[in-house]
Amino acid sequence: MAYQQIIAEVKEQIFYITINREHKLNALNKEVLSELADAIVFATNSEEVRGVLITGAGEKAFVAGADISEFQNYSLAEGKELARNGHQNVFDAIEDCPKPVVAAINGFALGGGLELAMACHIRLASDHAKLGLPEVTLGLIPGYGGTQRLTQLVGKGRAIEMITTAGMITAEKAHRIGLINEVVPQAELIAKAEEILNKIKTRAPLAIASAIKAVNASLKEDVNGFEVEIDEFANCFQTEDFKEGVAAFLEKRKAVFKGR
Structure with a gap:
């Protein structure tokens, strides 16, 4: 599959996936989700791949949310199909991938972007990253596993607070409450992710x-x-x-x- 919205390449057994919509702060649209689904199938099945690194293009955003314009007029049935397909084909597929998936959060991880990061097995963030689930400001709730995975990671009280206030938190606070594994300077983010994956590569x-x-x-x-x-x-x-x-x-x- 020729990708238009993501950049995907294998280097030294690491599968690098970069969401490449910098002008849109790497927002998730149908095409991005379709390409991500295809890339995760490849990672799952390829003997060449020992680990996956997901990040966003540029220094402003990992993924700053979903492309709202695509679903603003959806009905109940269309909303359910949108969420179910996203769960099965992308977010659950990442979580269930037999290769370790590391999210390198290089900026804003909001809404679907934070949900994407939470589906990954390990999360690293640059020191200027901001994270949050602002869906209730649109009259929605997280639809790609955010209510479940955030609760698993930080507990019920903090999850409800983050979701209902729709506030962003800093990378440092995200680390403190267990949402991410480590905070590093922006310039060291990819290298730190590679360091972890290179160590994993030596294991069975x-x-x-x-x-x-x-x-x-x-x-x-x-x-x-x-x-x-x-x-x-x-x-x-x-x-x-x-x-x-x-x-x-x-x-x-x-x-x-x-x-x-």
């Missing part, structure tokens, strides 16, 4: 995928996370990577994992 890919699946299961009411962990733990024993990891440990050398 199938074990990484199993760990992500098991952690995600802890948040799903209809799934017994402990049983998922038991199954995924057991599955690791039949991999070549497990044999290589144990052999390397006993031989006091670095393991060379192949994802098999």
Whole structure:
């Protein structure tokens, strides 16, 4: 698929996705969401990809929200379809991706932008970033998992406060309340994300995928996370990577994992 709204490239086993609508503060529209969905399918299925880095073009915004003009006249049914398709094809797909996905929040992460970051497994933010869910100022609520993932990350009280006041918070406060993993200077943001992903790249890919699946299961009411962990733990024993990891440990050398 030839992308028009995002830039996507694989370099040294890291899949870089840049939302490339700087003139619109990288706002999400249908085309961006479609391209993101396609890119995540590629990342999920590609043996070449060991990790994903998502960021926004420029220094002002990661993603400053959704493109409101596209859905201003939607009916109830159209609104439900918009949210459901976004959940399944993009946001849940990112969360369930077996490759670790890091959000490098390089500026405003508002509305759908913060929801995109929260779907990622790890979130880093530049020191000037601002985060928030302002949907109630439009007569809406977050529709791409924001009410659920924000509550999981920061707790019910803070989630309700952020959503109902529609206020923005600084990167420092977001870090303090557990919304992001780390705050770094803007110039160091991508390098920090790469540092984390480069470390992950040296670990066993199938074990990484199993760990992500098991952690995600802890948040799903209809799934017994402990049983998922038991199954995924057991599955690791039949991999070549497990044999290589144990052999390397006993031989006091670095393991060379192949994802098999």
